[in-house]
Amino acid sequence: MSKARTFRGGTHPPGHKNLSSGKPIKRFPAPEIVVVPLCQHLGAPSRPVVSRGDEVRKGQEIGEQNGFISLPTHAPVNGTVKAVEDYPMPHRRTGPAVIIETVSEEGGRVFEPWEDYSSHSPEELVERIRLAGVCGMGGAGFPAYVKLSPPPDKKMDTLIINGVECEPYLTADHRLMLENPDDIILGMKIMAHVLGVSEYMAGIEENKPDAIETMRSRGCKVVPLKVRYPQGAEKQLIDAAVGRKVPPGGLPMDVGVVVHNVGTAAAVAAAVRDGMPSLRRIVTVTGRGVVSPGNYDVCVGTPFSALVEAAGGYGEDVRRLISGGPMMGVSLFTDKVPVTKSTSGVLALTSGEVRSSEEGPCIRCGKCVDACPLKLTPNMIAMTAAAGRWEMAKEFGALNCMACGTCGYVCPAGRYLVHYIKKAQNAIRAGMGKEA
């Protein structure tokens, strides 16, 4: 076994993955009402093409793609449209959604199943992946077909499947690799075929030896990676796996690499082999605030509240509800929000699990500087942002920040560094960087 690789910087938050890593994925039936967001992917929301009272079939397009960085949205169930309206969302305050009353869950195969993907051209496959509404399932939700159609002047040579899952608590990708490695590997092969690359591999952290073993036993090349947050961030994963550094403001395609999450690979396989649009995903429901943490195979549009109920309901003291992991996840004010294609986890954290300290003054220890995986100086950006010196914040690289939260985690003073840096980013992007 080759030596595990990693990147420089980062930190080691406690994993808490054993809460749910041993729980096999349970299929969770669609609830009576599903709230299907039209903004599950990054980019422009789909434009709704159904209205109140319409009967919809499972897999039917209910929102059409609206621009290049956008995707179509499909009905995850057979049912009746109750409303098309704005609704609280896990990743933004509100967003457009199609609310459907479920009748049944049969069917959904809306495309012709392609038993042998290699007999289809890359263009056909990209088109299928686009029509199936596959987006990045690791968190950001970037439309998968866009990443699979690099401009002709960029030469791709490597595809990395991201099975790192470096966020604490989350085990959805881990379980998927254990229980459905064949779909992941098929999806990986399809994408390698589309991109015309011969080098493809899965990057997996060493804390999942069973997943590394399973994937290897199916003939998949695996790069074992050291357990270090944020090992799963695209730039850090590429650096660790193939030793290439994506420049600031650049994309993986600038160094000839494409990265896709394991969940995305499985969705690609389902779209091509089974003719199924992207309707379901694996979600980890965990935290000490739920009675019985576990991993669930759920259809998009399932409210968080239904999932928590499936996991035995809330425990005694729930302080924060989070969509995603504890490092980058978004805290929610309501559990009405629906699961989207990029919802990796539903976390109910107790007072004992979340940070309880007040913010103190920066003691300039430089721990954030040493830990920042992008080699920024978070404390300096935060300081300049607090003073409204946007130009200087930009000079210190505020725009490079991916908000991984490493700085905020290591800060002894408990500074809300990510908040200040995001504030600087917003101000700079709004053109406030020009000092009078």
Add this chain to the structure above:
Amino acid sequence: MAEPRRFELAISPHVISNLDTRRIMYDVAVALLPALAAAVWFFGPRALLLVVASVAAAVLSEYLSLKFMKRPVSFVLDGSAVVTGILLAFNLPPGVPVWLPVVGSAFAIVVGKQAFGGLGHNIVNPALLGRAFLMASFPVLMTAGWTAPVNRDGDGTYSDTHGIPVVELAGVPGADAISGATPLNVLKQSFDLDSGAGAVELEGDRAGADEMRLKAASMRRALYGAGTLKNLLIGKRGGCLGETSIVMLFLGGIYLVLRKVLELRLPLSYLGTVALLGWVFGGGGWFDGNPLFHVLSGGVVLGGIFMVSDMVTTPVTPRGRIIFGLGAGLITMIIRRWGGYPEGCSYSILLMNLTTPLINRLTRPKFFGEVKKNG
């Protein structure tokens, strides 16, 4: 239907490391305890009294300042005032009256720290500013007499304040003249003899000049002797209260490294520069100094582990930390060789503290994946 559940909203990350400011400060205080034990062992229980008085004054001044400025008094428990109090006392001769550390600590906290906005906002190290204040205000008390370590040996290894064992003192002509001087005082005297010899030679007294040069050389030989260096290492010599026992200071340093509190670039670049320049010009001529002597004498180890690496007043960038250590080491050695004081550690750190914001700005690390333009 039941009342909807309420959830707290907050920015990510939602979890945080348990290494917080208070733990860092108390870890530093704990790391200073071995040196305090050595101070009590060598200079008597009075050392403890001075440290306790200093810490009490620092904490009380912190409390009163916060009260006066209507800021949360809970800050007083963050441990930083305790560290300042210990460090100030550690930088005083062991024989000073008890009110001196009290005045120094009060100045350090009120003027050096709280006047700038409290923890994290001070520009220079408060303890060193307090010491500089005492040096300027009470120069006689601060330099007049050095306490010799308690004689527990009975054999020839016992030393006076200068650390040279009795048995080796015989080889130094006019040994009485160096009684009561610290090792660096003795070194300074040898430099003075050298330059004095030049003047005497110009007057035509060649024999007298040669005698002075020989004496200077023999003083340095005695300082560089193995017996002296061993005394310096364990702390059997005169000096400021907490600076003498190098072994105990390193013990504290190792504790801080294990607790992930001490960042090694600062102390290593500082002590490395002192050693290198100690060899280059720390002796009488060029490239004949003793690097080990320069590291073991004076306060550079106390300074290197506990003050050059003070988080608040030193750079946050990796390169900046190395530059800071280089600069402080250079200033220390220039003062030791050519300055008006035998030791330059605390002024070198104070001066470099002032450059920290500039260093931070000029040494921004290269972004991940950043390449030189047209490189």
